[in-house]
Amino acid sequence: MSNKVIYLDNAATTRVRREVAEAMLPYFTEEYGNASAIYSLAGGAKEALQNGRDIMAGLLGCAGNEIYFTGCGSESDNWALKAAAEAYRAKGNHIITTKIEHHAVLHTCQWLEKQGVEVTYLDVDEQGLVRLEQLKAAIRPTTILISVMFANNEIGTMEPIREIGALAREHGILFHTDAVQAFGQVPIDVDELNIDMLSASAHKLNGPKGVGLLYIRKGVKIRSFMHGGAQERKRRAGTENIPGIVGFGEAAKIAAATMQERAAKETKLRDYLIERVLTEIPYSRLNGCRTKRLPGNANFSFQFVEGESMLIMLDMAGICASSGSACTSGSLDPSHVLLAIGLPHEIAHGSLRLTLSHETTREEIDYTVEQIKEIVAKLRDMSPLYEDFIKGGQERQGGKKNVQ
Numbered sequence: 001m002s003n004k005v006i007y008l009d010n011a012a013t014t015r016v017r018r019e020v021a022e023a024m025l026p027y028f029t030e031e032y033g034n035a036s037a038i039y040s041l042a043g044g045a046k047e048a049l050q051n052g053r054d055i056m057a058g059l060l061g062c063a064g065n066e067i068y069f070t071g072c073g074s075e076s077d078n079w080a081l082k083a084a085a086e087a088y089r090a091k092g093n094h095i096i097t098t099k100i101e102h103h104a105v106l107h108t109c110q111w112l113e114k115q116g117v118e119v120t121y122l123d124v125d126e127q128g129l130v131r132l133e134q135l136k137a138a139i140r141p142t143t144i145l146i147s148v149m150f151a152n153n154e155i156g157t158m159e160p161i162r163e164i165g166a167l168a169r170e171h172g173i174l175f176h177t178d179a180v181q182a183f184g185q186v187p188i189d190v191d192e193l194n195i196d197m198l199s200a201s202a203h204k205l206n207g208p209k210g211v212g213l214l215y216i217r218k219g220v221k222i223r224s225f226m227h228g229g230a231q232e233r234k235r236r237a238g239t240e241n242i243p244g245i246v247g248f249g250e251a252a253k254i255a256a257a258t259m260q261e262r263a264a265k266e267t268k269l270r271d272y273l274i275e276r277v278l279t280e281i282p283y284s285r286l287n288g289c290r291t292k293r294l295p296g297n298a299n300f301s302f303q304f305v306e307g308e309s310m311l312i313m314l315d316m317a318g319i320c321a322s323s324g325s326a327c328t329s330g331s332l333d334p335s336h337v338l339l340a341i342g343l344p345h346e347i348a349h350g351s352l353r354l355t356l357s358h359e360t361t362r363e364e365i366d367y368t369v370e371q372i373k374e375i376v377a378k379l380r381d382m383s384p385l386y387e388d389f390i391k392g393g394q395e396r397q398g399g400k401k402n403v404q
């Protein structure tokens with residue numbers, strides 16, 4: 001087992017499925033025409049583009065011409081927020097979002113604040129859920145947009161999107177959701193959920209990197225993001241990434257066809273992993289909501305342990321994991337998501353995210369749990385804080401074994 005890598009970082013990115021890579025290949029070397037061209041060589045590219053749009057529309061329950069292909073999920077988030085702020089300026093300048101969004105949303109909001117837009121960052125509860133009452137109270141006559149993520153990339157919590165959509169609709173406010181983690185994992189119908197804009201990205205669902213989409217409901221006033229050619233109905237210039245779009249389409253098609261079976265399998269393995277960790281490792285806790293949770297996400301905190309050290313030791317054991325989001329590793333700040341659910345700094349620092357895929361096996365999970373047990377024990381042995389704690393600090397600190 002140790003000569004094979006165990007990949008448990010599927011929330012960061014995923015392996016491209018072989019069928020997806022194969023579907024893309026002809027669009028590099030044979031159907032390489034520019035989809036905007038008139039000659040018949042471009043026919044295949046044009047068709048592939050339309051086909052890609054239709055697949056996405058089928059998944060989201062919208063029309064093909066409401067799908068705009070972009071370069072990534074971050075671009076889709078940037079576009080939705082910046083363009084809505086500009087197009088609806090006459091109506092107001094207030095946006096509501098949450099403290100646990102991906103940086104693609106958070107940093108865009110911070111940039112918008114510098115342009116004079118007012119932003120409310122909602123707190124979440126200890127499970128990472130938005131409180132609807134707080135959202136309702138934050139709505140002003142000048143609110144033009146609510147942006148709340150479908151599912152959180154760190155702790156896997158799934159937000160009450162239906163209720164938020166209904167609230168936004170009732171108040172005539174646009175609703176954008178960053179569904180990069182949820183798209184292809186759980187069913188999404190934009191009409192049923194009253195979603196006006198939605199971001200997704202191919203590389204989070206076993207598709208290629210470098211292609212994303214933004215769904216924009218017909219009638220939503222939105223400015224073009226990239227200026228130049230007339231691609232994507234003049235709203236997103238740049239020669240279309242046809243191989244990427246074909247790969248995204250194929251990945252989405254497979255994700256939709258296998259959704260139920262994958263979710264059932266991953267949920268079962270995830271719950272097995274959670275159960276083993278919480279019962280076999282003292283002073284551990286699960287972060288995020290126990291039930292409203294992405295099928296493949298498990299996020300733990302281990303007291304008296306440094307997340308980064310754990311990652312290095314797991315890597316030596318052939319296991320790829322994460323201690324927060326890929327974008328924050330390399331910085332020593334604890335994750336903004338873990339702080340928002342109320343974890344103290346020292347516990348947030350000792351966190352570990354394991355994200356499963358359809359390829360994850362029970363043997364891999366068993367091996368991983370054994371490794372985590374050993375690593376946590378080793379690191380605690382080296383920790384003076386743990387030593388103090390064990391030597392009689394236990395009662396003083398009221399140490400509960402598993403803080404859940």
Ligand SMILES: *Cc1c(COP(=O)(O)O)cnc(C)c1O
Binds near residue numbers: 072074149
């Ligand atoms: C990965 C991710 C993004 C960014 O998508 P890219 O395609 O990597 O730019 C945005 N939001 C969430 C929730 C993500 O998980």
